[in-house]
Amino acid sequence: MCNTLLHEDPKWTEIPSLTIQDRNDRMNSTEREPNRSRPPRPPAEVIRWDPQDPLPLALPHVRVHAAGYGRTDVAKSAAAPIRPIWRAWWGSARGVIIRHEGRQIPLRPDRVLVISPGTPITRQVTRAVDHLWVHFSAGHPYDRLEGRVFQQPIDPDTRARSAHLAALLERRGRVTAFDYRDAIHLHAVVADILLHVPRTAWPIVHHDPRIWTVIRFMEQHRGTPLANDELAGMAGMSTSVFIRTFSRQTRQPPQAFWQTLRLQRAGILLHHSNRTLPEIAEECGFCNRYYLSKCFKRRYGISPVAFRRAGAQA
Numbered sequence: 296m297c298n299t300l301l302h303e304d305p306k307w308t309e310i311p312s313l314t315i316q317d318r319n320d321r322m323n324s325t326e327r328e329p330n331r332s333r334p335p336r337p338p339a340e341v342i343r344w345d346p347q348d349p350l351p352l353a354l355p356h357v358r359v360h361a362a363g364y365g366r367t368d369v370a371k372s373a374a375a376p377i378r379p380i381w382r383a384w385w386g387s388a389r390g391v392i393i394r395h396e397g398r399q400i401p402l403r404p405d406r407v408l409v410i411s412p413g414t415p416i417t418r419q420v421t422r423a424v425d426h427l428w429v430h431f432s433a434g435h436p437y438d439r440l441e442g443r444v445f446q447q448p449i450d451p452d453t454r455a456r457s458a459h460l461a462a463l464l465e466r467r468g469r470v471t472a473f474d475y476r477d478a479i480h481l482h483a484v485v486a487d488i489l490l491h492v493p494r495t496a497w498p499i500v501h502h503d504p505r506i507w508t509v510i511r512f513m514e515q516h517r518g519t520p521l522a523n524d525e526l527a528g529m530a531g532m533s534t535s536v537f538i539r540t541f542s543r544q545t546r547q548p549p550q551a552f553w554q555t556l557r558l559q560r561a562g563i564l565l566h567h568s569n570r571t572l573p574e575i576a577e578e579c580g581f582c583n584r585y586y587l588s589k590c591f592k593r594r595y596g597i598s599p600v601a602f603r604r605a606g607a608q609a
Contacts, residue, residue, distance in 0.1 A: 356434030364464040379559040382410040390422035413441035447491045505530040518580040
């Protein structure tokens with residue numbers, strides 16, 4: 296079994312979206328969530344934008360949820376549950392095969408295997424192999440790249456950083472926090488992974504600063520009900536213009552996009568925390584565990600309980 300190298304701080308706010316395209320249309324439905332009471336929230340700043348201003352640079356908002364180093368157990372071929380996060384694996388030797396859309400991709404010591412959010416895979420272990428893994432998110436729009444598996448060469452700098460992280464775990468066993476240098480090593484590895492994703496693979500997005508600001512606000516308030524008129528007022532638009540602009544630029548209406556963020560957060564907590572389903576529902580802004588389960592299964596095709604169980608087995 297793999298020892299845990301780093302777990303996310305439960306106080307962190309996380310990550311935007313991932314999508315599974317064949318369920319997107321259902322996510323875009325106009326179904327409304329049961330009413331929840333709205334806790335008080337400081338008024339948001341109204342954004343004014345000149346269309347002649349340049350568009351903002353969307354830097355990744357990287358959050359590492361967990362990382363570890365350990366030995367895989369020899370097992371028969373098994374489907375890994377879909378994850379709303381990026382996954383990266385380095386193997387010390389051959390012995391693990393990943394299957395995706397008819398491709399067979401071996402885990403190699405000279406390559407890092409990178410799986411984008413929302414990607415279904417099957418893993419087969421033919422012999423026990425020591426490997427390093429990292430689970431992370433990068434924020435909108437980077438987490439919208441879905442259904443892809445990449446095999447990237449390991450350059451000398453990344454090899455040195457990954458060897459340092461693996462050695463750290465071997466020396467200290469279970470680690471739940473890094474000093475600043477080790478944390479920088481880890482984030483540098485993630486940055487290198489994103490840098491080597493082919494340029495043509497990234498989704499093309501064009502957001503004006505008002506939409507970017509609303510998206511960041513959504514990311515930071517996943518547990519708070521957000522009405523379209525509130526978001527429109529924050530962007531300095533009428534509600535109808537805001538909904539049209541947001542939908543055109545993100546390919547989802549505001550409420551569907553916001554629910555995507557909350558379901559993504561729920562998936563992360565199910566996999567990387569011991570919180571109960573009612574606690575996760577409350578933190579992610581769902582009125583109760585039953586409504587969370589309904590939305591989660593509609594999006595991922597699996598119940599939250601089965602999702603957590605599959606993750607534990609994997």
